[in-house]
Structure formats: C-alpha cells, structure tokens
Amino acid sequence: TQLLEQSPQFLSIQEGENLTVYCNSSSVFSSLQWYRQEPGEGPVLLVTVVTGGEVKKLKRLTFQFGDARKDSSLHITAAQPGDTGLYLCAGLYAGGTSYGKLTFGQGTILTVHP
C-alpha cells in the first residue's frame, strides 16, 4: 500500500505570514498533484508535477517535487484569508498497474486570520 504522509494536519496563521505544507512517502510516484477543497465541494486541481526536482509557481503558491519523486511541498507566500481551505496532495504510484488510482494524503486544513 502506498501512503502519502501530509503535514501539518492543521495550520493556523496570520495574514501575511508564509507557510509550507509537506507531502512525504517511501514510494516513488510518477506524478504528484495538489488540490484545494472547499467545504461541501469537490477537490480543485491546483497543479501537477511530474519531473523530479520540478518547481512550479502559481501566483503566491510554489510547488516542488523532490528529486527522487517521493515527496513534494507547497509553499504559500504572504498568506491571505482567501487561502483558507483544505489542501490535499495526491500521487500516482510509479510501480503499480493501475494507472488511474490516485493516492491522497490526509490533507492540511489551513486557516488564515485577518
């Protein structure tokens, strides 16, 4: 069973602060996805990283895929109250035969206070 350990589980910060969410595994993933989920809604895809060492930026969000493709991080600069939500990492296991099965981390609940 491939596991993605996501940390921290909860994060409560003030507006303007920076933060980093981590996603770690002992397994190699062919790709890592980051999603954001609002209460009562489905996850919304933010980014996909596929190459070891890859860095992608989306405005104030920076996503990184580890060189060995076993871990990823999401860094938010100058967080705003609108960033509040549940952030999920998910990956496609590189060694499996089910190419469509996403493995999800437990999620990070981020609260940004004004």
Add this chain to the structure above:
Amino acid sequence: NAGVMQNPRHLVRRRGQEARLRCSPMKGHSHVYWYRQLPEEGLKFMVYLQKENIIDESGMPKERFSAEFPKEGPSILRIQQVVRGDSAAYFCASSPQAGRHHEQYFGPGTRLTVT
C-alpha cells in the same frame, strides 16, 4: 465548458435501501474514477472505468457496491442494501485520455446519508 457533474448532490437513504449515484464526465473525457471520503478520513480510490469497461476496481468493497460506465449516459455507482457505514461523500473525477491520469478533475460530490 461544463465541468464534471454529479447528481444528486445530497441523498438520504434508510438502511437496506439502494443508492444510485450518477456522474457525467467533462466533455471529451472518457475516463472516470470514483472516490469515497469518509468523515475524518482522506479520499480513497474505489474504481476506475472507461466506456463499457472496468479497468481497476481494487478499492471497491466486494459486496453491495458496483459501478458502470455505459456507452451512452453517465457513470453510475450503485450501493445495494446500504448501511450506516456507507454514509460518506462520494466523488467522481474524469480525465481526458490514457496517459493523462494525473489530470483528474473532480465533481462536486454526492453526500450520502444513511439513516
């Protein structure tokens, strides 16, 4: 450009009844995935289907659960003789083609409550 559509959004069933959850993928997408999100747990894969084929059902409970994606019409997740433990949010995702499974776009979910 409509996204993934799921209905109903909320479904209440008594123990022993059947639940049918529907998913229409994004236009042009031929791959459908179902996930379940139990309270206090993360999203768990259930099944992956292409048109008229089940590709991977390794996450599906062996009994009472079934899924289909017919040539015409939406994908259906069917739960027979529901029990309280089936109460969860069920999400459908779709992707455009083989080789792009990492691009899974999710619907808003169906929240099933078993009373």
